[in-house]
Amino acid sequence: MKDLSETSQADRRGWMSLMAKAPAEALLTAFDAVDLAQEFTWLRAPETGGVMLRGRAGATGAAFNLGEMTVTRCALKLADGRVGHAVVQGRDRRKAEVAALCDALMQGAEAGAVRAQVLDPLEAAAGEKARARAAKAAATKVDFFTMVRGEG
Template identity: 70%
Template sequence: MAAQELNEAQLARRDWMSLLAKAPAAALARRWGGLGLAPEFDWLRAPEIGAVMVRGRAGGTGAAFNLGEMTVTRCALRLAGGDVGHAVVQGRDRDKARVAALVDALMQGAHAAAVRRDLLEPLRAEIRTQAEARAARAAATKVEFFTMVRGED
């Protein structure tokens, strides 16, 4: 589905699912613990570990090619209220997948504002701060090369 065909709710869900998948497990667990929520749920698909094929494109626009496999953990659950949450996270972390699926389900219900305010936005800010610090460390090692013109034509 092309991005222009997605509605606002789908784009918002894509955004928080991406954030949950990319978040460090320790940061997600810490933020989740701070919420104090323990919703009851039933597994639709218990956390299972598998592999997905990662595809790439030369220069971002060339023909697609298989880059290699990546280990992922996926799960799906249903809250007592009926909201369904899904998660696919990199690696073999069943607990991170469970928490991500719970957050996904809660974001579709009455707790969405609190979860966004107390978990997603602080997590996004923490990840952004870490990325900026990493970029600053990398920029400190940048070497500028230049060529001096010798006056000859």
């Protein structure tokens, strides 16, 4: 079993972010296609609440309260002691459970299977969505330039 000190914090932050941002149906479909179900006990059963979003004008100004967002969070412990956490946008308890389970599994021998069967397809879909969004924005790009007027 990997200790969290062995698992890069940046790597963990990456997979947690990927699962939190993924559409629930994509995460659940990918997870259900793989036989990775595990027995676990709840440390914190899925609960829904709100968080305050903060922003900065121009990314440098003083922080201000932008608004609230509904989130669901949970924490679970596998039989071998690995702990998984999840915080996902919205009220989807099952998505939070699967994300926490994947987090715990990524800390052990199942990490390769979870990466290949769940995380890589989610990452590919997110990349394709970003490329499509960038292509749509590029289609509306206007290039401004100055022409020499010949008045001289």
